[in-house]
Amino acid sequence: MLQTKDSCLDTWMGQEALAEAMIPVIGRLYRENNVVTTIHGRTLVNKSTMDILKAHRFARRISKDELRPEETAPLLETLLRLEPGSAAIDIALLSQKFKAEGDGATLEEFLRAELAEVVGKRGGDDRSSTDVVLYGFGRIGRLLARLLIEKAGGGQGLRLRAVVVRRGSDNDLTKRASLLRRDSVHGPFRGTIRVDEDANTITANGVQIQVIYSDNPATIDYTAYGIHNALVVDNTGRWRDAEGLSQHLQSKGVARVLLTAPGKGPVKNIVHGINHGSIEETDRIVSAASCTTNAITPVLKAINDKFGVIHGHVETVHSFTNDQNLIDNFHNGDRRGRSAALNMVITETGAATAVAKALPELQGKLTGSSIRVPTPDVSLAILNLSLENGTTKDAVNNFLREMSLRSDLRRQIDYVDSPEVVSTDFVGSRRTGVVDGLATIANGKNLVLYVWYDNEFGYSCQVVRVMEEMAGMKRPSFPATDVVEEAMSVLAALA
Incomplete structure (x- = not known):
């Protein structure tokens, strides 16, 4: 039904009011209960009214339907009344599950049963800081x-x-x-x-x-x-x-x-999402690898698991960094003494080799090089791969899109298919690599992928994830199995 201009604005203002009312509830759940609320993995903590509404809108990419604040606002209020202990709670998935499996129960009855492990345990967080x-x-x-x-x-x-x-x-x-x-x-x-x-x-x-x-x-x-x-x-x-x-x-x-x-010698190089499970309590020194290694390894793992990688070349178009000179001056490194603000500078990268430290199955299969360019942040990795199994552009893009939405790598991989995006659009991205679907080239067993990454902020998010692993900072997640089960069924259908 077509809405009038006034009714559209009235609807929007109503949603704004609901989102504004959610902010203090989300904040109290976080500060008082150590509960992180998300919508399909997108955190709601410390977000603005517009951020919250955009997260609700984002949900349509996964469930086909836009998540309605009219559904999530009462869910959050009920959560707060239940006084849960430390947890990570996806309110989009809980809302979906309630509609599908509520069986006539009230929202409070459903949440009390679903979150039984943490209900009433406010202040009982046994994780030491x-x-x-x-x-x-x-x-x-x-x-x-x-x-x-x-x-x-x-x-x-x-x-x-x-x-x-x-x-x-x-x-x-x-x-x-x-x-x-x-x-x-x-x-x-x-x-x-x-x-x-x-x-x-x-x-x-x-x-x-x-x-x-x-x-x-x-x-x-x-x-x-x-x-x-x-x-x-x-x-x-x-x-x-x-x-x-x-x-x-x-x-x-x-x-x-x-x-x-990147660590040298026996120091473990960790890419969260790939090999963070290898961190042991006895490890006293760990490396979070490099920004480029973190950007490309999750995508490479996904492609290798699905299609098999025979060999490939990684070319990074990388923003300049502090170790280059603003204007021409002496530098110990080759070419890096030339002005970073005026030149494209060919340099080496160890990222292709470093991938194998986190993903041993790609040992010896990748080469790499880099071009430093006159931008302050956001880089682009071009993955030119030879595959064991052929594919098409649509097939590989659909696969990577689903990986970004539903898989265990959704905190690392993102996907975009806009014809207008440029590098500055990815400043502040919390994912380590964003696949540009429109740039994908697939010709049978030859595949070229373009992966954007905020080499500063996206990498820093990965570092914090490794820090949390080293400190043992893990919250129980709810719903516990829905994401993994849904991901496996969708990805199996794409196989």
């Missing part, structure tokens, strides 16, 4: 700080306690805070920041961060700041092997170390 220290406060360090502050909730889980830097100037603390507050690529910090020069602290949205000045990772007494059994995240890239990174373990108060760069 983990102190986090960021060693280095550059591009990745500051984005990790933003993410950790965003996820602070009621104080459980990962707790950002300190950053370690070398003093750069007399007003160093103010400058560090300013860089956290303002970012030319990712925009302003969402919240408030206060600086205490006497205590050397930055307080962001209530999270007090101790700033420690040191240039020796082995001599810091973190316990003097009340920091114990900390996870140190080394963002400097200065040390990449176990010997160098183990210096952190010599400092008092440090339990484990995570490197935000």
